[in-house]
Amino acid sequence: MDKLKAIVSGYYGKGNAGDEALLLSLLQMLPPSITPIVLSANPTATRDSYGVETVPRRSLFPLLKSFRESDMFIWGGGSLIQDVTSFASPFYYLSLMGYAQKLGLATFAWAQGIGPIKAKLTQRLTASVLQRCKGLSVRDCASAKLLEAWGISCILAPDPVWTLSAQPVKQVWEIRAPRVAVNLRPSAQLTPERLEHLTRALIDFQKATNVSLLFLPFQSDQDLPLAQRVATQLPGAYQILSLQDPRALKGVFRGVEMLIGMRYHSLVMAASEGCRCFAISYDPKVKQLQQELNLPGWDLTELPDDPNLISTVWLKEYTNGDALELTQIQSLIDRAWLHQQIFSIQQGACL
Template identity: 30%
Template sequence: MKIVISGFYGLGNTGDEAILEAIIDNLRAELPNPDITVFSLSPEQTAKAHGVKSVYRGWRHDNKGKIRALREADLLISGGGGLLQDAYPTRFLFGPLPYYLLIVFLAKLCGTKVMFFSQGIGPINTKWGKILMRVFGNMADFITVRDEYSKQLLRQLGVTRPETVVTADIVFAFRPKEDEACVESLPLRGDEQLVAVSVRPWFHHRDYYWKIAKALDELIESEDITPVFVPMEGRHDIYASEQVVKQMAHGTSCHILGPDFTPNQYLHFISLCRLTIGMRLHSLIFSALAGVPHIGLSYDPKVESLLKRSGMWDYSFRLDDIDAAKLVNNTRYMLRHRESLSRIVRQNAEQMRRDALENIRLLKEKFCSNGRVANK
């Protein structure tokens, strides 16, 4: 089966690279010798990392290569992740939403079937974004989304023709491998009480930096924790992490991991931590996968949705509602009740792993017939 995968790949976002690795590994586990091509901003790097074919994803180069790949493909997988949104500027054909939907349109022009795969939809607030979703979203042959919110939003936008099934983020089907690279990069004694911290820039918001800084200072003093910042998106998260550390009295007690570790290496590091305080969705998904209790700082409905499914929402905050004192108290509670909370997280993560694997089962059911590829 020839498959093209379109997503936010080759740009250094740990969550999206974890999505790609999980898709590829599970396709290879469930399909006989799939022929996989990935649209990537760093095609040579992606091809080498995953043993796949890769084509430059942007419109500036190799459009013939994209068309050729889609013509030869049996299926375009669009996703997973939060591709279909207009939180970032969207102008006519510029922005993430037009890009991914134009790839869908191009696939249909080439006679290739399309699956929106483990997608998180939205936010979509602009009139133009809503029009694009209604027109091109209905071209998909089948859709899986990672939460109920996304399914309901598709219906509100008028995407009604394709069947839509709620599953879970495909990263819950990630196949971890033991790798100590992250922890070996840090000057640790070995007996620290590690707390993973994931922060990111978020448009004009700034006040959460000092709230997190204040909470971490108090926790270092009273609980003897060692915060380690995990930059899930390279220099952007390094910058945000530095903004927190600069506002701390005990910033020298913190560490910031380098930006070039693999998703598997970050996942393994988080598995060694007592808990996670995180903004990035996939820092929280990694925590759930590893059975690590987590406090989410939600800047988007996708984060809140995940926290409710992992059982950690009661300890978490919306970004605008972070209270440093409550953050300290919730962290203390988690440290004291870690084992019972870890059991809750593991149980919920196992259900989401089964839901994530439904993405692959449904792909086989809808696009393969008796082990053969269904007609294009």
């Protein structure tokens, strides 16, 4: 039987380590009978990094050609369908999926985090498109409940990045121990005042513990300037590691004691490697993950005004906090592979 071609659409080629990790996780779950064609903002980099065929995600004629030549369309994970951070983004992804369905391609929504969706029009369009999918999996309970309210069945499993293999990073072990990782990202809720409180708290925390602080930008164009701004005010040892390979980023957490993290996948990677986590939530998906894993943390909007209180709480977690149990980590990894099941019907769906 000839191989099936599948267009894979997501937030790829944008330099976001979380989305690149999702792409890697998807590629390892695809059956050998499926050849992926990845829509990317940087097709050359995606092709060179992962050895896959790529198409520019916003070039009309190459896109149309890839649709005509394909059998399947896959939404490749993450919070693609939400209108909190971008009103236009869900329409881009919905349009691609709708066009694929119009052409008769078998469509799959893989490892999605759906919502929040505030606009009624977006809700109706999303429900209509998802109802016509051949297979659908989501990564959190809130998404599953939303689909249930729409009368749509799905597979619920942890984020696929739990399954991603980590690569050791030699330079981490060259940094003086003990080490604590920090991941910050810009957000409308991260006001200058709150950033100042976090910076002051990191200074106090480092003085109290004598740790080396390891800053991990997950999207360099956004996170790196913020890391540099905070790190240069520290009294002690620090390093900023800008790593492109998500497997290496995940490997960093094998050499640190704790993560203070904002980005969703920084927390997933750290927790999966047995690292203690403290979440700073800027988005409902982070809050959802925090609740499901019972991680300590704050919403940015509830961040204490007192840097001393913040550092004291961090110190308590650093001294007495616990990482996830190994049995819990293995259970999350095993269940994350359930996302692969939506492809078990792919041959019949595409005949």
